[in-house]
Amino acid sequence: MSWFSQALNSTIGKKVIMALTGLFLITFLIVHASGNTLLFRSDGGEAFNLYAEFMTTNPLIKAASIILYSGIILHVVYALVLSIRNKSARPVGYSVANSSQNSSWKSRNMGVLGTIVLIFLIIHMRSFWYEMKFGEVPTMLVDGAEVKDLYSIVTAAFTQWWYVLIYVLAMVGLGYHLAHGFWSAFQTLGLQHKKYSPFIKSAGLAFAIAVPLLFASMPIYLFIKSLS
Template sequence: MSWFTQTLSGSVGKKLLMALTGLFLILFLVIHLAGNLQLLFNDGGKAFNLYATNMANNPLIKVVSYGNFFFILVHVIDGIILTMKNKAARNIRYKVAIKDSKSSWASKNMALLGIITLIFLIAHLKGFWYEFKFGAIPFATYDGVEYKDVFQIVQALFSDPIYAGFYVICMIFLALHLSHGFSSAFQSMGLNHKKYTPFISKLGLVYSILIPLGFASIPICMLLGIKF
């Protein structure tokens, strides 16, 4: 067994893998949100349709997208394995009241939050990515060129209060997951210093609020007919 395989198979290696894949996904969420906010432009969906077409046809974006799917699976599976190992290692339960614990609810339930996020992603991919690739999507014409009108698909889904509510609730779970995962990723990489850790923790808190809030605002605004 090579040193690389040995490292990844150990607890330290798995935590490092969790951190690296987590940081990649953190960056991806920012880019994804920037693209999705175009849904709120008051242009009949033109900007978003052009963006979606570019995302689907750009070779580099395709590679990043497939890599993203892979990293999501690795991140979730690695998290579940780590959680199971941690539970198995606890031969003696600590007799300490939960209220006295310094650990947050999110830090104690990262595996659960990760699974919920994965379930959301599967539903999300079914409703958007699968429909874009294989669904019967109408076309919109801009400057004499036809584009798949993905905006109509998104608008139809978010006009359903149940789906919009499901999306918003999942963003709350994502916020909880990020609230611990952001700073934890840096700590797992050894970037734990009394000078920088407080800043990273505050940055992580801001990120875990703003990014999910940005995503949640999209179905809410579309449901209410709010455009910018």
């Protein structure tokens, strides 16, 4: 086994992969949230449908999607491996009494928070990505071009209060996951310094609040809009 393979299979190597894939997924969240703000436009979904069409047909985006899916799988698999390894290495009942003093609630429950996000992601992709790719999605004309009307699928989903509730609760879980994961990724990569570490922590907290809040506001907005 080469030194590279040994490094990847070590605990530190797995944590580095977790950090790198986590930062990549954070970048994706920024792009995804930015594109989804088109749901707020009062144009009948034209801008959002053009965005969805571009994201599902552009060759470069499709290639990036493969990297994205691979990143998600790696992040989940290595998180699971590290979690199992940590539990097997820790004596039963170790530091239970002082767990709240030794670490934050977020860090102790990253596995639970990550599982919530993963379950939501599966539901989310089944509801929208799968429908866009393989479902019978209606079409609409935008600037003379016929595109799939994913906007109608999204707005129909968010007329259901229980789906909106699931979405919002999942964003709360994502926020807590990001609040610890953002800083933890930089820490794992050794990007720490007394001058800029406080800024990274503050930026991570701001990101963990702003992005999930933006995502959560979309279904709430569309649900309220459906009532009028």
